[in-house]
Amino acid sequence: MSIVKLHVNGTDREVDTDPSTPLLYVLRNDLGLRGPRFGCGLGQCGACTVIVDGAAIRSCTTQVSQVRGQITTLEGLSKDGKLDPLQQAWIDEQVPQCGYCQNGQIMTAKALLGRNPNPTDAQIRTAMEGALCRCMTYYRVQAAIKRVARRETVK
Numbered sequence: 001m002s003i004v005k006l007h008v009n010g011t012d013r014e015v016d017t018d019p020s021t022p023l024l025y026v027l028r029n030d031l032g033l034r035g036p037r038f039g040c041g042l043g044q045c046g047a048c049t050v051i052v053d054g055a056a057i058r059s060c061t062t063q064v065s066q067v068r069g070q071i072t073t074l075e076g077l078s079k080d081g082k083l084d085p086l087q088q089a090w091i092d093e094q095v096p097q098c099g100y101c102q103n104g105q106i107m108t109a110k111a112l113l114g115r116n117p118n119p120t121d122a123q124i125r126t127a128m129e130g131a132l133c134r135c136m137t138y139y140r141v142q143a144a145i146k147r148v149a150r151r152e153t154v155k
């Protein structure tokens with residue numbers, strides 16, 4: 001065990017853990033952040049996605065000691081009780097069904113819009129292809145992303 005320092009959702013955190021522990025386990029079990037989900041544990045479904053310095057990463061296959069930079073989880077998207085525009089778009093488009101994959105969908109979309117505020121349909125499909133959904137919410141995910149992109153474009 002050793003002390004690992006993390007910067008999560010704008011706050012410095014320390015955890016006493018095995019450095020090889022997956023980031024996902026630390027976020028959920030040590031820090032109580034239940035947004036990222038365990039799906040496959042193999043980097044293949046996207047349910048565990050978090051953002052590190054603007055990039056979407058799989059927290060299930062990332063050792064906690066490897067993480068440098070600012071970690072944002074689903075809990076870090078809303079500010080002062082106000083939903084992120086992407087979360088609001090998710091509600092407006094009624095995207096989720098069972099909900100299990102939705103952390104991965106939202107966090108992957110957030111990273112996409114961070115680097116490309118007005119993506120084409122093809123760019124959305126490419127960016128989102130690793131975020132799997134057994135309920136087939138893909139069309140509504142795309143609609144929610146485009147809803148936010150339109151807002152950004154109109155400003």
Ligand code: FES
Nearest residue numbers: 039040041046060
């Ligand atoms: S749980 Fe991490 S990619 Fe599936």
Ligand code: FES
Nearest residue numbers: 098099133134135
């Ligand atoms: S909403 Fe059920 S797996 Fe995506």
